[in-house]
Amino acid sequence: MPYDLKEVAAISGMPGLYRLLKPTRAGVIIEALDEKGTRSVASARNKVSLLHEISIYTQDYDQTVPLSEVFDRIHQKHGAELSLTHKSDDRDLTAFMADIMPDYDRDRVYLSDIKKLVQWYNTVSKRLEYQAPAEEETTTEDGAATAEEALSTAGIIPAAEETNAAGSPEAVTEAKPAKKTTKKKAE
Structure with a gap:
């Protein structure tokens, strides 16, 4: 996304654009995107339209x-x-x-x-600062991906211990060593 519009909004009844800073009980704290950058509270009655949704x-x-x-x-x-x-x-x-x-x-x-x-x-x-869009994945003639991203190892390389957490659907169960049992001799 070239401009980060997730926090920028147009608010009904208020001219200009605003950066949403923090929610309050009565609305949201906003900062004007102008030279002054004044902060105020937009009431919950105002319609807030986020630019990234337009x-x-x-x-x-x-x-x-x-x-x-x-x-x-x-x-x-x-x-x-x-x-x-x-x-x-x-x-x-x-x-x-x-x-x-x-x-x-x-x-x-x-x-x-x-x-x-x-x-x-x-x-x-x-x-706002312009950020060049990220390069998308491209494929070569042989169909191989050229973008740098994690590829699936299809179970060839064992997963790290962090991913072996209980409850994980991808958890790899390791074989537990058999317990040594000692039998007491009856005297």
Whole structure:
């Protein structure tokens, strides 16, 4: 995930974006993602929309594109500094959206959504660090995996003692040595 959006939220009735810090009895402690970084409490009555749960509609009715992927596309084409703002010309905003996501649903994604997307991207790119996406596993012509990951040993290499915990479905039972029994001679 290029931008970590798990703790970033838009809150109804409050302008801008906020980082969720800690839950309280009455709501959640938030920090504004602006120059001041003021902290306050968002009431439980406010609707909190986490950015990592938001997606953009595509022309395929059953599919959406996560906001983090849209932000990644914007970063790949325009970098952290976006020349557009939410106050830019409507034609420029729709052309920008068509450039970033050619298959976005023009009936369900409104101009106000595009303005919000641009405004959120500008805020996030200024306040959060961009992390390059992790490389995905690729295969060579012979079908061998080239990504570095743990491969199954299929029981050829014995498991470490830590994984042999009681109750583990993968626990390997080792043969216990037979107890030595001594018989007392009857006198």
